[in-house]
Amino acid sequence: MDLLTFFMLAVPLVLFAAVVILHPSPVYSAMSLVVVMSFLALYFFFLDAHMLGWFQIIVYAGSIMVLFLFVIMLLNLQNDPQEHQQPSLRTASRIGGAVLIAELVFLFSRSSSSEKAAAELPEGFGTVVALSEKLFTDFLIPFEITSILLLIAAVGAVVLAKR
Amino acid sequence: MAPISYHLILSGILFTIGVMGVLLRRNTIIIFMAIELMLNAVNLSFVALARHLGSMDGQLIVLFVMAVAAAEAAVGLAIILMVFRNKETINADELKLMRW
Amino acid sequence: MEHAHATAQALSLSLSVSYLRYIPLFPLLGVLFNIFLGHRLGRKAVNIVSPGMVFLSFLVSLHAFWNLPEGGRLVDTMWLWISSGTLHVDFALQVDQLSAMMILVVTGVGFLIHVYSTGYMAHDHDVARYFAYLNLFTASMLLLVLGENLLLLFVGWEGVGLCSYLLIGFWYTDDEKASAGKKAFIVNRVGDAGFLLGLFLLFWTLGESNVWTLSFSTIQQHIAAVPAEVATVICLLLFVGAAGKSAQIPLYVWLPDAMAGPTPVSALIHAATMVTAGIYMIARLNFLYALSPTALSVVATVGAATAFFAATIGLVQTDIKKVLAYSTVSQLGYMFLALGVGAYTAGVFHLMTHAFFKALLFLGAGSVIHGMSDEQDITKMGGLKSKMPVTFWTFFIACLAIAGVPGLSGFFSKDLILEEAYASPLGSPMLWLVGTIGAGMTAFYMFRLLFVTFFGENRASHEVQHHIHESPASMTVPLAILAVLSIVGGYFPLLHFLSPLFGEHHEPHVAPLIKYLPTVVGLGGIALAYVMYVLNPAIADNMARGLSAFHKLLFNKYYIDEIYDAVIVRPIVGMSNWLWKVWDAIVIDGTVNGAAHTMEANGSLLRLWQNGNVQNYALSFLIGAMAILGYYLW
Numbered sequence: 001m002d003l004l005t006f007f008m009l010a011v012p013l014v015l016f017a018a019v020v021i022l023h024p025s026p027v028y029s030a031m032s033l034v035v036v037m038s039f040l041a042l043y044f045f046f047l048d049a050h051m052l053g054w055f056q057i058i059v060y061a062g063s064i065m066v067l068f069l070f071v072i073m074l075l076n077l078q079n080d081p082q083e084h085q086q087p088s089l090r091t092a093s094r095i096g097g098a099v100l101i102a103e104l105v106f107l108f109s110r111s112s113s114s115e116k117a118a119a120e121l122p123e124g125f126g127t128v129v130a131l132s133e134k135l136f137t138d139f140l141i142p143f144e145i146t147s148i149l150l151l152i153a154a155v156g157a158v159v160l161a162k163r
Numbered sequence: 164m165a166p167i168s169y170h171l172i173l174s175g176i177l178f179t180i181g182v183m184g185v186l187l188r189r190n191t192i193i194i195f196m197a198i199e200l201m202l203n204a205v206n207l208s209f210v211a212l213a214r215h216l217g218s219m220d221g222q223l224i225v226l227f228v229m230a231v232a233a234a235e236a237a238v239g240l241a242i243i244l245m246v247f248r249n250k251e252t253i254n255a256d257e258l259k260l261m262r263w
Numbered sequence: 264m265e266h267a268h269a270t271a272q273a274l275s276l277s278l279s280v281s282y283l284r285y286i287p288l289f290p291l292l293g294v295l296f297n298i299f300l301g302h303r304l305g306r307k308a309v310n311i312v313s314p315g316m317v318f319l320s321f322l323v324s325l326h327a328f329w330n331l332p333e334g335g336r337l338v339d340t341m342w343l344w345i346s347s348g349t350l351h352v353d354f355a356l357q358v359d360q361l362s363a364m365m366i367l368v369v370t371g372v373g374f375l376i377h378v379y380s381t382g383y384m385a386h387d388h389d390v391a392r393y394f395a396y397l398n399l400f401t402a403s404m405l406l407l408v409l410g411e412n413l414l415l416l417f418v419g420w421e422g423v424g425l426c427s428y429l430l431i432g433f434w435y436t437d438d439e440k441a442s443a444g445k446k447a448f449i450v451n452r453v454g455d456a457g458f459l460l461g462l463f464l465l466f467w468t469l470g471e472s473n474v475w476t477l478s479f480s481t482i483q484q485h486i487a488a489v490p491a492e493v494a495t496v497i498c499l500l501l502f503v504g505a506a507g508k509s510a511q512i513p514l515y516v517w518l519p520d521a522m523a524g525p526t527p528v529s530a531l532i533h534a535a536t537m538v539t540a541g542i543y544m545i546a547r548l549n550f551l552y553a554l555s556p557t558a559l560s561v562v563a564t565v566g567a568a569t570a571f572f573a574a575t576i577g578l579v580q581t582d583i584k585k586v587l588a589y590s591t592v593s594q595l596g597y598m599f600l601a602l603g604v605g606a607y608t609a610g611v612f613h614l615m616t617h618a619f620f621k622a623l624l625f626l627g628a629g630s631v632i633h634g635m636s637d638e639q640d641i642t643k644m645g646g647l648k649s650k651m652p653v654t655f656w657t658f659f660i661a662c663l664a665i666a667g668v669p670g671l672s673g674f675f676s677k678d679l680i681l682e683e684a685y686a687s688p689l690g691s692p693m694l695w696l697v698g699t700i701g702a703g704m705t706a707f708y709m710f711r712l713l714f715v716t717f718f719g720e721n722r723a724s725h726e727v728q729h730h731i732h733e734s735p736a737s738m739t740v741p742l743a744i745l746a747v748l749s750i751v752g753g754y755f756p757l758l759h760f761l762s763p764l765f766g767e768h769h770e771p772h773v774a775p776l777i778k779y780l781p782t783v784v785g786l787g788g789i790a791l792a793y794v795m796y797v798l799n800p801a802i803a804d805n806m807a808r809g810l811s812a813f814h815k816l817l818f819n820k821y822y823i824d825e826i827y828d829a830v831i832v833r834p835i836v837g838m839s840n841w842l843w844k845v846w847d848a849i850v851i852d853g854t855v856n857g858a859a860h861t862m863e864a865n866g867s868l869l870r871l872w873q874n875g876n877v878q879n880y881a882l883s884f885l886i887g888a889m890a891i892l893g894y895y896l897w
Binding site for chain 1: 165167168169170171172173175176177178179180181182183184186187188189190192193195196197199200203206207210211213214215216217218219220222223225226227229230231232233234235236237238240241242243244245247253256
């Protein structure tokens, strides 16, 4: 991914992410999140994660966000004019956030100094074949466990929502 | 070529935005979305590192994170529904059961 | 091992056997049986097993006695008990002449008392517990006299202390009886403290010359390493222990109160077990006491004083068991007198004869109490001679024996003690005189007891009179056996038998006056009692009235209990109260509660942070995570 592409993707990502947490309307937040997800999918394509990019669109931007919107609709949430955190917590959070971003940037830029050149990509990196080969050999047991987790989550959600 | 640190810093920025969302908003659904944002930020760094190291392992982890996120979203949103039904609110600062 | 072997050879012939362990083991099995099966299997099984176990150990004791090598001893080393550096303590039992005599008395008399108890406790519902205690008592005493080292002796020593507490307070629902048990235990503790200190000092003194041991034979071998003045301190400390167990001045106060227990228990405490422990211990450590004439003279003086002092109290008591209790204290005084003048043989001889006739007296008293529907006051008895003939005649024999009437067992031993008190190099005419007066008083109060109880008119209520009956065979047969022993006990060749331990006995040479006066005084005491309580009972009342102040003093036992109460008990109680109410309740509790209150105050401050807002918690989480990340980035 060249620098131009990076910034063309990174800037909208950050902007829409900011909209997600700043916009008073939950619907706008959700829609912004869908945009973030889509940009991330693009981002994945450029990072040679083709399969994951499609998953990102289907699972996140598709099903999960639809779930969010559905719940927002169910609860019929309006813009809350009093949607403000208590001042002390707000201040403290802002300071905390500033320190966090400072720390992370410091950490990552420091690690870049000892950066090695990117490794050679093997044939078919990020394709369905490569992904599923790993998934059904080395990661078979986590994969099966994940399927059980999903089943439990589905049952749990039904039970919770029915009560 | 964008160096790996660029990807990682972008991931850190998105993660911090998610954290701020969790801390600054009172609406639990927004908080939930912020958490999804944090997860995605981490996913981003996984994918970038997988690309950088030429290994598929990072991508597989992202796959599992997605599965867990889907499960979490299903259960979490069900819980939010239940809370709203019982308390008539989903504002985090009005749900103060976790106190002495 | 080589060392131990050399020790044994140096001392005398020492045979290794493995059956001595059964002597204390049988009664211990009885304890287990009574505890775990007694209630389930019922009274009959208990009545058979408990005396049976003691009888079995009596048989083993007899076996040991017959196989005792001439001048030697039997040793049963079971296992290495304590091994610490150069100190090795074996769990070992030994039977020498002294122990042989003791185990025969303990198991023999103990067995008779067990048999008697089956009759006496026939109406008590808690008979299994009673026999469990009684068996444990016997086992402890056997361990005490069989122990090959001081540590094992101490185990038995504490065991009998515990059992006396349990048995005296057997009827624990009665407050007075429960506190009598506590009194016995606490007074014994005072003595035990002295005993322990003496034991430590002896151990340490020997240790300074690199002899780390607790075994009697090794101690005896190295006794020369103990300096004379240290020996005096050790002996006096050990004597404090002996005075506690064997009820000497000033620690005798528990024994009269110990009457609160069932009467067979009193018999066991007074005759076979417990009170003989002190005598046994000093006789066992005679080689140590030989180093210190000072300590011996203290023993003799305390013994003589106790013999006299207790006899005066015995003169006026009206409780049948109290009279016997003070007579025991007095007789134990004679034993200590004998030990103190170096006549160990005489002391141990008296221990044995006393065991016979005192057991008989107590069992007889128990029979009387049983027949009189639990009445103990002799002023309410009288005329029982015809109604309880077996009890009367056996009691009569015991009185003759304790009074020192020629031909009976008490005569031989008591006379020997008094002669030794006069003639021994450590003795003095004063000791003899005190002892002789005491002998006269003994004869007097014993026959006073006999006459008031068995002669004259019965002074009990009609209800009680109607129920007076002779006791069952389980009670009278032991009485008869003990009566025979009280008569013939004096003819046992004990003096010669014990010679390997205490040296060959030589008949002391004393003037005929000295030799026969105690007997005459004793007979005089009997005659006086006959005159005062049978021929003309008014004399006794007149005397009591004429000397009312003195009578009152004696009747109230010199107010010793009251004095102890005021001088020792009250200050301790007061101090304990202070410690409880001020030190404990205010200072210690205050500190502890104060710490708790401080924590609570801090906690309620910190609690404000925990306000239930999840996002607050999340912020704390973020701060923590950042702190950790920051630490690693630093």
